[in-house]
Amino acid sequence: MNIRPLHDRVVIRRMEEERKSAGGIVLPDSATEKPILGEVLAVGPGKMLDNGEVRKLQVKVGDKVLFGKYAGTEVKLALGDKEVLVMREDDLMGIVED
Amino acid sequence: MNIRPLHDRVVIRRMEEERKSAGGIVLPDSATEKPILGEVLAVGPGKMLDNGEVRKLQVKVGDKVLFGKYAGTEVKLALGDKEVLVMREDDLMGIVED
Amino acid sequence: MNIRPLHDRVVIRRMEEERKSAGGIVLPDSATEKPILGEVLAVGPGKMLDNGEVRKLQVKVGDKVLFGKYAGTEVKLALGDKEVLVMREDDLMGIVED
Amino acid sequence: MNIRPLHDRVVIRRMEEERKSAGGIVLPDSATEKPILGEVLAVGPGKMLDNGEVRKLQVKVGDKVLFGKYAGTEVKLALGDKEVLVMREDDLMGIVED
Amino acid sequence: MNIRPLHDRVVIRRMEEERKSAGGIVLPDSATEKPILGEVLAVGPGKMLDNGEVRKLQVKVGDKVLFGKYAGTEVKLALGDKEVLVMREDDLMGIVED
Amino acid sequence: MNIRPLHDRVVIRRMEEERKSAGGIVLPDSATEKPILGEVLAVGPGKMLDNGEVRKLQVKVGDKVLFGKYAGTEVKLALGDKEVLVMREDDLMGIVED
Amino acid sequence: MNIRPLHDRVVIRRMEEERKSAGGIVLPDSATEKPILGEVLAVGPGKMLDNGEVRKLQVKVGDKVLFGKYAGTEVKLALGDKEVLVMREDDLMGIVED
Numbered sequence: 162m163n164i165r166p167l168h169d170r171v172v173i174r175r176m177e178e179e180r181k182s183a184g185g186i187v188l189p190d191s192a193t194e195k196p197i198l199g200e201v202l203a204v205g206p207g208k209m210l211d212n213g214e215v216r217k218l219q220v221k222v223g224d225k226v227l228f229g230k231y232a233g234t235e236v237k238l239a240l241g242d243k244e245v246l247v248m249r250e251d252d253l254m255g256i257v258e259d
Numbered sequence: 260m261n262i263r264p265l266h267d268r269v270v271i272r273r274m275e276e277e278r279k280s281a282g283g284i285v286l287p288d289s290a291t292e293k294p295i296l297g298e299v300l301a302v303g304p305g306k307m308l309d310n311g312e313v314r315k316l317q318v319k320v321g322d323k324v325l326f327g328k329y330a331g332t333e334v335k336l337a338l339g340d341k342e343v344l345v346m347r348e349d350d351l352m353g354i355v356e357d
Numbered sequence: 358m359n360i361r362p363l364h365d366r367v368v369i370r371r372m373e374e375e376r377k378s379a380g381g382i383v384l385p386d387s388a389t390e391k392p393i394l395g396e397v398l399a400v401g402p403g404k405m406l407d408n409g410e411v412r413k414l415q416v417k418v419g420d421k422v423l424f425g426k427y428a429g430t431e432v433k434l435a436l437g438d439k440e441v442l443v444m445r446e447d448d449l450m451g452i453v454e455d
Numbered sequence: 456m457n458i459r460p461l462h463d464r465v466v467i468r469r470m471e472e473e474r475k476s477a478g479g480i481v482l483p484d485s486a487t488e489k490p491i492l493g494e495v496l497a498v499g500p501g502k503m504l505d506n507g508e509v510r511k512l513q514v515k516v517g518d519k520v521l522f523g524k525y526a527g528t529e530v531k532l533a534l535g536d537k538e539v540l541v542m543r544e545d546d547l548m549g550i551v552e553d
Numbered sequence: 554m555n556i557r558p559l560h561d562r563v564v565i566r567r568m569e570e571e572r573k574s575a576g577g578i579v580l581p582d583s584a585t586e587k588p589i590l591g592e593v594l595a596v597g598p599g600k601m602l603d604n605g606e607v608r609k610l611q612v613k614v615g616d617k618v619l620f621g622k623y624a625g626t627e628v629k630l631a632l633g634d635k636e637v638l639v640m641r642e643d644d645l646m647g648i649v650e651d
Numbered sequence: 652m653n654i655r656p657l658h659d660r661v662v663i664r665r666m667e668e669e670r671k672s673a674g675g676i677v678l679p680d681s682a683t684e685k686p687i688l689g690e691v692l693a694v695g696p697g698k699m700l701d702n703g704e705v706r707k708l709q710v711k712v713g714d715k716v717l718f719g720k721y722a723g724t725e726v727k728l729a730l731g732d733k734e735v736l737v738m739r740e741d742d743l744m745g746i747v748e749d
Numbered sequence: 750m751n752i753r754p755l756h757d758r759v760v761i762r763r764m765e766e767e768r769k770s771a772g773g774i775v776l777p778d779s780a781t782e783k784p785i786l787g788e789v790l791a792v793g794p795g796k797m798l799d800n801g802e803v804r805k806l807q808v809k810v811g812d813k814v815l816f817g818k819y820a821g822t823e824v825k826l827a828l829g830d831k832e833v834l835v836m837r838e839d840d841l842m843g844i845v846e847d
Binding site for chain 1: 751752753754755756758760791793794797799800801835
């Protein structure tokens with residue numbers, strides 16, 4: 162069973178286990194501001210511009226992305242035992258590269 | 260008796276029975292954030308762009324869609340014994356595929 | 358005496374008597390969310406687009422329409438013994454067809 | 456002494472005496488929602504569009520118009536013994552015709 | 554010493570003495586809604602449109618104008634013994650003509 | 652050490668000493684509404700329009716400008732013993748000329 | 750491990766040690782308004798305009814920039830022992846040059 166996001170939305174699987182990785186990015190523990198790392202599972206077809214054209218998203222499936230905990234509208238789904246979130250690409254801060 | 264939605268609105272029948280399906284998406288029970296699954300019963304002609312053109316909707320009749328509980332303006336109607344909601348396509352998170 | 362609505366506004370006569378029709382749409386009784394059914398009595402010439410063109414409305418006189426109780430700016434007038442409301446077409450959810 | 460309204464503003468003289476006319480529109484007495492009937496005394500040259508063109512107003516001097524009590528910015532002036540208001544055309548609900 | 558307003562702003566000298574003129578406009582005394590009459594002392598070059606063009610203002614130096622007491626951002630300066638205000642042209646209701 | 656403002660921002664040095672000049676503009680002392688006089692130290696390259704073009708600012712280095720005390724986002728820096736502020740050109744009321 | 754910002758976002762390393770430099774900019778200590786100095790570590794590809802074109806950012810890697818403490822959405826990451834922030838270029842006040 163898959164979720165195919167609409168417009169400029171993306172489906173993301175949270176990667177909480179990375180929040181304590183010592184050598185790389187260490188995400189702080191305070192609940193109010195913690196950024197969240199995730200993997201992109203699916204991307205929408207793009208944002209519809211005012212002239213009717215569709216603007217492709219910058220992220221692609223497999224990208225590791227950063228996003229604010231409360232940014233956007235989150236949808237929490239249990240897919241097996243992982244959390245899945247749906248949000249707009251504009252809620253993503255950036256792509257994390259190794 | 261049918262509802263023909265205007266502009267970019269869609270008519271949706273809630274599928275609450277799926278909220279406890281074990282093998283697929285299990286929707287949590289907390290009232291504040293639970294996403295809602297539904298089936299599209301009717302779609303509007305599309306969103307009128309600033310230049311006067313009409314942008315067709317991405318969803319079609321029969322699609323299973325996800326949407327936030329409090330997103331958009333909901334209209335609850337009893338059509339027989341099912342709940343019917345009317346909201347904008349932009350309130351839809353994505354299409355659920357088998 | 359008639360009201361000729363301006364721009365994208367419509368004049369609507371409430372059809373409260375239909376709220377208890379058994380075979381069709383049964384509107385719930387809770388005051389906060391009840392949708393309202395009405396008949397379009399008059400429509401404005403259309404919405405002026407940014408480029409100066411006028412976009413005709415999708416509803417026409419005689420349409421049965423659904424709208425939220427608190428959506429838009431309502432003007433309640435007593436025309437004989439019926440209630441009359443004036444609101445924007447964008448406050449209408451959809452057209453109800455038999 | 457005259458007021459020449461700017462852009463899309465109109466000058467309106469309230470017609471309170473009509474609020475109790477039996478045969479026509481009877482405006483309710485509750486202060487919060489009562490629509491107000493008035494006569495257009497002067498209209499601005501029109502609304503400046505984004506492309507620099509001027510969009511003429513739909514109302515003209517002499518029109519009887521309906522408007523919400525608290526819509527727009529009202530300016531109350533005493534011109535002789537009548538009340539005069541200045542508001543934007545968009546605050547007008549419609550034109551009342553006999 | 555002069556103030557040259559930027560963009561669509563105007564410099565206005567309040568004409569409080571006219572607020573009690575018997576034959577013409579009599580402005581009421583309640584502080585919350587009293588309109589203010591003033592004379593335009595200087596006008597900006599115009600509003601920059603989205604396409605980069607400049608839209609000239611409709612008022613000119615010498616015009617008597619009406620404006621709401623709390624509309625816009627007011628700057629009160631003492632120029633000799635008169636009050637001077639700076640606001641946007643959109644805060645002006647209209648031009649008063651004799 | 653210099654600050655080069657971005658886009659439509661300007662760097663301004665406050666000229667508090669002028670607030671009591673007898674012959675010219677006398678700025679009142681009440682904290683809530685006092686306009687502030689300053690000298691432009693640096694201007695950004697201009698505002699980026701929607702079509703990608705850059706709109707040059709109307710103020711230039713050396714201009715004496717008026718601005719509201721709380722308008723815009725102010726950045727207070729001590730450069731030597733003078734206060735320096737960074738704000739958008741749109742927060743400026745006008746240019747003061749001798 | 751790197752963060753590649755999306756659209757018009759930038760990654761910035763805070764330079765708190767400069768807040769007490771005597772000869773240059775001395776940033777005040779009050780928590781509510783203190784501007785923050787930082788070094789740009791990475792910049793996004795640019796802001797997508799309404800016509801679909803991408804507007805390059807004005808800042809580049811290595812620039813020293815000023816930004817308000819609470820402007821934009823900040824993401825605090827520990828990269829080694831330095832703080833890293835992600836914000837939009839529009840939250841930057843200007844570039845500090847030696």
